[in-house]
Amino acid sequence: MKVNVILEGSLRGPCESTVVVVDVLRATSSAVTAFANGLTQLEVVESVEEARRMKRENSELLIAGERRGLKPNGFDLGNSPCEFTENEVKGKKLVMTTSNGTRAIKRFLGNRVVYLAALLNYRFVARSIVESGEGTTIVCAGTDGVPCLEDVFCAGSIVKELMCEGYRIDDAARIAYSTYSTYEFDIERMLKKESSHGAYLERIGLGEDLVYCARMNIHDVTPFSQGKRFVLH
Numbered sequence: 001m002k003v004n005v006i007l008e009g010s011l012r013g014p015c016e017s018t019v020v021v022v023d024v025l026r027a028t029s030s031a032v033t034a035f036a037n038g039l040t041q042l043e044v045v046e047s048v049e050e051a052r053r054m055k056r057e058n059s060e061l062l063i064a065g066e067r068r069g070l071k072p073n074g075f076d077l078g079n080s081p082c083e084f085t086e087n088e089v090k091g092k093k094l095v096m097t098t099s100n101g102t103r104a105i106k107r108f109l110g111n112r113v114v115y116l117a118a119l120l121n122y123r124f125v126a127r128s129i130v131e132s133g134e135g136t137t138i139v140c141a142g143t144d145g146v147p148c149l150e151d152v153f154c155a156g157s158i159v160k161e162l163m164c165e166g167y168r169i170d171d172a173a174r175i176a177y178s179t180y181s182t183y184e185f186d187i188e189r190m191l192k193k194e195s196s197h198g199a200y201l202e203r204i205g206l207g208e209d210l211v212y213c214a215r216m217n218i219h220d221v222t223p224f225s226q227g228k229r230f231v232l233h
């Protein structure tokens, strides 16, 4: 079995039959938290306008996301994972649009299964992949066409789990694994001081999100795609 890594979401690379999309800061961290708190379904869309239109057609939908890190006008929630509390999301359906994470997800949705991973749930995702018996491609969302340290780190944490199960890795997976080995004992500092998107979030007053997104395996959930929607494994 093989695991390969695409270091930034718009890059091309060989694609295995399952895909894992990672956007630690913050789209997949928010999605994972929402499912852990009782969300029943997630759909991702390209634009703010499309999310608003869906809300007009069905007022029971929650719409969430960000542009430049901040909640767009008229949205129910932004993209801070801590907003996705049980009170907000339990039993609800969510539509999400973010600058990079949901775009990477959309790009890989199709006739393959897509899993959503963050540091918050990476070990559970790795376990689901092993149980699927398939090879996998881990896609790091990145920011505006550039790879992100925190996504590559998270990809490396999944690669490590799969290597222990005997998966073969490509060069990009090796880069991800080395990144993981460099920062595994220093995650919060990496997000705050070395990740450029982390530094941006800190500057706009969202530093608390970094502390939360640095937590590992606190949510025992693996969101995965069924057609164009996400549900729980």
Ligand code: MLT
Pocket: 023, 025, 026, 027, 028, 066, 069, 079, 098, 099, 100, 101, 102, 143, 201
């Ligand atoms: C993105 O999709 O670019 C991110 O999730 C942005 C963010 O909200 O930090």
